[in-house]
Amino acid sequence: MMFNEEYLVLFFALLPVCSGATATIPIKRTTIRFKFDGWQLYNKHAGAFQQPEPFTASIDLSWSDMFVPSAECLQDPATAPHCQRHNKYNSSLSTTYHPNKTVTKLMYEGLSTSGHLSQDVLRVGGLDILDQQFEEATFWRTMYLNAAPLDSALGLARLQSRTPESNASTKSALRSMLDQKVLSRPVFSLRLPRRDHESSDLALGYFPSEVLAQSAIILPLIEATPPKELSQVSYYISSGYTVELESITIQSSPGNNPSGREPSTYKAVFTNSYDYISLPGTLLTEIQTNLHPNLGMDDLLADLDCSMRDELPNIVFSFSKDVVIVLTPWDYLMEVRDIEKGMRCVLPFAYLQQADDEWVVLGSAFMQGVYSAFDLENGEVSLAVLRE
Numbered sequence: 334m335m336f337n338e339e340y341l342v343l344f345f346a347l348l349p350v351c352s353g354a355t356a357t358i359p360i361k362r363t364t365i366r367f368k369f370d371g372w373q374l375y376n377k378h379a380g381a382f383q384q385p386e387p388f389t390a391s392i393d394l395s396w397s398d399m400f401v402p403s404a405e406c407l408q409d410p411a412t413a414p415h416c417q418r419h420n421k422y423n424s425s426l427s428t429t430y431h432p433n434k435t436v437t438k439l440m441y442e443g444l445s446t447s448g449h450l451s452q453d454v455l456r457v458g459g460l461d462i463l464d465q466q467f468e469e470a471t472f473w474r475t476m477y478l479n480a481a482p483l484d485s486a487l488g489l490a491r492l493q494s495r496t497p498e499s500n501a502s503t504k505s506a507l508r509s510m511l512d513q514k515v516l517s518r519p520v521f522s523l524r525l526p527r528r529d530h531e532s533s534d535l536a537l538g539y540f541p542s543e544v545l546a547q548s549a550i551i552l553p554l555i556e557a558t559p560p561k562e563l564s565q566v567s568y569y570i571s572s573g574y575t576v577e578l579e580s581i582t583i584q585s586s587p588g589n590n591p592s593g594r595e596p597s598t599y600k601a602v603f604t605n606s607y608d609y610i611s612l613p614g615t616l617l618t619e620i621q622t623n624l625h626p627n628l629g630m631d632d633l634l635a636d637l638d639c640s641m642r643d644e645l646p647n648i649v650f651s652f653s654k655d656v657v658i659v660l661t662p663w664d665y666l667m668e669v670r671d672i673e674k675g676m677r678c679v680l681p682f683a684y685l686q687q688a689d690d691e692w693v694v695l696g697s698a699f700m701q702g703v704y705s706a707f708d709l710e711n712g713e714v715s716l717a718v719l720r721e
């Protein structure tokens with residue numbers, strides 16, 4: 334009896350070391366600027382996974398639902414032209430397929446799908462997730478026809494995110510990896526490309542040594558309840574990457590805290606699902622008017638000649654006393670190629686509707702300027718500024 338018990342203890346103690354693994358997924362950025370009710374950005378970070386065909390997926394910190402186009406989509410003439418050029422999943426070619434058949438639909442960015450749930454092994458960077466539930470999309474329609482074809486989204490949501498237009502409610506790929514203890518350690522880090530065709534990566538199960546070598550700041554993740562009403566902001570909040578934020582200020586502007594705001598009044602959400610940095614209205618006005626004397630409120634979301642980076646100030650994100658990230662214009666301005674004007678630099682600040690003036694959304698404009706490392710065992714995120 335004693336022997337058995339000791340054996341069991343040993344066995345479990347060894348298990349995580351033996352079973353855990355790591356993976357590195359290369360990420361590429363694709364940005365398209367197009368006119369639709371004014372200028373819009375399509376800015377995606379794409380990686381790949383395999384099942385058994387390789388699928389190209391957007392790597393998305395806020396997203397949960399797993400989906401792929403089904404080979405069955407070719408049978409419907411209405412949807413066939415839309416899924417033609419995508420990699421497709423054919424369940425009859427898989428020995429590990431389990432049907433579920435629950436009818437589902439979802440909306441992801443400009444993509445609208447419907448189909449049914451299936452389960453199969455999902456392979457991400459050589460790591461196998463067993464019985465991952467996903468929507469096998471038999472209907473597929475996307476508004477970004479000229480964008481790089483994305484077959485799916487690889488969700489990195491820590492918690493089940495609340496996506497208003499979707500009812501598939503599958504676990505995120507990350508959630509499955511954590512629940513199945515696929516990773517050596519429940520950690521991942523993201524380095525997002527700042528330009529198209531620049532390569533970067535998602536590290537699963539370990540922190541690359543470059544991150545550890547950089548002087549990083551460490552922030553505790555806080556439990557944040559999203560507002561009841563379904564909105565873009567509540568979707569980002571629901572994925573589970575919120576921290577406290579004291580202030581955002583323009584470096585070296587006289588009177589750094591003009592409104593004399595109390596510290597710790599904001600909650601900041603990390604996401605790369607959103608291109609900009611969304612601020613509460615009052616803070617947005619303050620930052621926008623201080624950013625550059627020649628930029629008025631009309632320039633909200635506007636693009637600039639990239640040579641203006643020399644004149645623009647740094648922006649200081651103060652999470653708590655002495656815990657700051659300073660982004661230079663080279664970090665926070667997104668480079669975008671414009672058909673008419675050539676290379677342009679897009680201003681990072683925007684406004685997302687919110688009832689209480691407390692939410693800051695640190696979207697891609699912020700995330701692309703830092704190395705972010707998420708430690709879900711200790712509930713904290715480390716940020717280090719990338720310097721070229």
Ligand SMILES: *[C@@H]1O[C@H](CO)[C@@H](O)[C@H](O)[C@H]1NC(C)=O
Nearest residue numbers: 404405406407423424425426
């Ligand atoms: C799936 O693959 C099988 C075997 O190659 C093929 O017969 C079948 O038509 C495919 N299914 C669909 C929906 O394309």
Ligand SMILES: *[C@@H]1O[C@H](CO)[C@@H](O)[C@H](O)[C@H]1NC(C)=O
Nearest residue numbers: 432433434435450466502503
């Ligand atoms: C399909 O998946 C749903 C959601 O996980 C589950 O509740 C249901 O029991 C499953 N149905 C079958 C037939 O496996």
Ligand SMILES: *[C@@H]1O[C@H](CO)[C@@H](O)[C@H](O)[C@H]1NC(C)=O
Nearest residue numbers: 435436437438447499500501
């Ligand atoms: C999802 O929505 C579709 C279309 O409205 C519906 O047919 C389907 O039953 C819903 N599925 C679930 C799981 O609620």
